[in-house]
Amino acid sequence: MKFAIITDIHGNGDALDAVLNDIDQRQDIEHIYNLGDNIGVGHKTNEVLETVLNRNDMTFIAGNHDEAIMAVANGEAYPESLKDKFYEHHQWIVEQLDKKYYSFLNNLKRESKTTIEGLNFYFTHYRILKEKMESHISDDPFEPLVEPSLEHVHGLFNGLDADFIAFGHNHVLHHFDDIETIYFNPGSVGLNNGAYAVYGLVEIKDGAINVERIKVPYDNQPFLDGFDEKNVPGKELIFESFI
Template sequence: MRLAMLSDIHGNLHALEAVLADLHTYAAPDHIWVLGDLCLMGAHPSECLQCIRALPNVKVISGNTDRRLVTGTRGAARPKNAEEWASFAEWLTQRDQCHNWTVSRLSYADYEYLVSLPPELELQVPNYGWLIGYHGAPGNDEANLLPDTPDDELLDHFLDREGRFGVGGHTHIPMDREVNGWRVVNAGSVGMPKDDPRSCYAIATFENGTVQVEIRRVAYDVEAALKALEQSGNPAWEWSAQNFRRA
């Protein structure tokens, strides 16, 4: 059984199309999991949703930005002093402009779809066991599980879960770790990778009770994506573009 794992598309249609083309030529997955943060930031929020919904054998969950788009909530970060407040206020202004523009580009059908998304996925693989999919960590779509997260801290997120394999996104940094009986994978980011300018996704192949994980990197036309963002009408396009240029 082969599972393709995509996360953090962030409205970047150029990157999503490149990843799907690579997936089509490289592997024929039995299942596709899309692990949240689908449309905020990029030039094509609705188009990315339509592309995802058209995929065969796909299951999709909500990420923290998807949740915020449909509920209007903000993140939990709070400034601790006047200096932090100045930068936070500017960040909040830009972020809210980006949110508002993204919402204006979504149809009611898009909204209904985002509202319907579950926070987690489960799948039982014969001769292997249970897989779980989440955005940040099980039960927390804003938790950061990183390659250097201490083992005990990472395992705390899995204490009340049964399974052998967990996969998420959120950090935009791929990861493949084995900790105390758990295989913990981060699929990286399709649309806004932090560690490499190329798009990133992962493929897990289950056979005879074992699993092999491959992190795939896919080049795409970053400048075309940035040009589309500049021409999109998003008043915070320059702020959004900084996030695409971080790699």
């Protein structure tokens, strides 16, 4: 069996299209795990949601931006950790967001577990401790980011029993194997310092898990130009921090 992992699209519909086109052209990928942050930061909010919801081969996980945006949309408490960085930007996203997507975004799960050929797989946006799994996004349930090393990632997911743990949130590649568990984050689909998008490809064969990170070139200039064309709030911080 082969499946794909995508994460952190962040409103970049052009990068998403490039990745999905590459996945579909392979014709042997049976499922896609989408690990959250579909929207926020980028400006193609409704386009991204329409694209992913038109698929029938995708499992969805909630990202912190997805949840923070819906806190604004629902008139709920907003995370203090994001208030100085993204509150105005998230308000703008809500103004663009088609309300037909509210139910989908409000009902995203924070984790997914499955067993394939006797191997246990765990999918999440980033680690949330069991006691915080039901906490509101305003309580900052996601664990702080750790440096991409086996030691740090092993500590981050300590206590989870899985052969393979996939996550996103931190936009750089993580691929570590401590014999008992493979930890994998392919990096962000939509936010890279270059004209390429990334996703993960996982193959399970004869009891072994093989993992590959795929880089897909695309024309990122329309995405960059859109920030000025649409007067996206927070552009300076976004470009400095993510692009």
